[in-house]
Amino acid sequence: MNELVTEIRHPLVQHKLTLMRSKDTPTDNFRxxxxxxxxxxxxxxxxxxxxxxxxxxxxxxxxxxxxxxGKKLCVISVxxxxxxxxxxxxDLLPNARVGHIGLYRDPETLEPVEYYFKVPEDIAERLVIVVDPMLATGNSAAAAITRLKLRGATTIKFVCLLAAPEGIKVMNAAHPDVPVITASIDDHLNEHGYIVPGLGDAGDRLFGTK
Structure with missing residues (x-):
């Protein structure tokens, strides 16, 4: 058991996640x-x-x-x-401050490349919740949290929809002080760095770009 990772096994979460995994679920329902x-x-x-x-x-x-x-939360979207x-x-935390980190995964190396970074100036004084649907290789999440720590953030949690064991291992090694909350720990990564069984590319399914 990994004390840094919490898997939410609530029946409603698992039911809705099953619907999201289905390749037949359209964009509007997925969103x-x-x-x-x-x-x-x-x-x-x-x-x-x-x-x-x-x-x-x-x-x-x-x-x-x-x-x-204390100060309101800060939610950082990757x-x-x-x-x-x-x-x-x-919807639940309407007064939270918001930040964005733009990262894309190099298709050859699978390493993160940063292209955007904007967070509240007083981030060091806030609880920071970093959100990204997929914790796959863990490289992007770890890089995002490293950048936040360089800006002074000290209390950080990471929330994702799905996590692969490989990504959890990378996150735990890079940031052993950052808890991970996820709806499911899946089986493994395939040769393309996708989570298996997963749900495909979350961004493409969310925005209908494929």
Whole structure:
């Protein structure tokens, strides 16, 4: 058992993920399902947020009620497919700050190449949730988190839809302080670096580009 990785086995998550895996699921349904699963992943990744008591008045009486303490979260989307998870996260966390990291995977080396980076200036003071549907080789996720740490981020979690054992190994080695939350740990990577059984290219299926 890997203590750094949490696999969400909730029946609703698994049911919706099965629908997403099907090659017959059209783009509009794929997009909706990813948004719905992302909301449930947001619930899991935020379950240990610190809270404080504030005095409020209900229609009946005055009470000390719990509220999230500290600065608001920051959700970082690894472009482009990360935006599919970002949308669902923001449904549940509308006040979160947002950042974007643009990476693409070199088809020959499978190594990440950065082309865009924009995050909040006070990222060092926030809990950072990095989102990307697929943790395949792990190289892009590890590179994104390295860049965030260079900008001062210290409390980081990584959320993905699917993870391959190879990607988990790379992430754990590069960032042993970063928990991974995923809807499924799949079997392996194929020779092209795709997760098996997987669901294909998440970005292409999300945006209908193939």
């Amino acid at each position: 909706r399902l990813l948004r719905e699963i992302s909301q449930m992943l947001a619930y899991e990744v935020t379950r240990d947020l610190p809270i404080e008591l504030v005095k409020i008045e209900t229609p009946i009486t005055t009470i000390d009620a719990p509220t999230i303490s 472009l482009r497919a990360g935006n599919g998870i970002l949308d669902g996260m923001l």
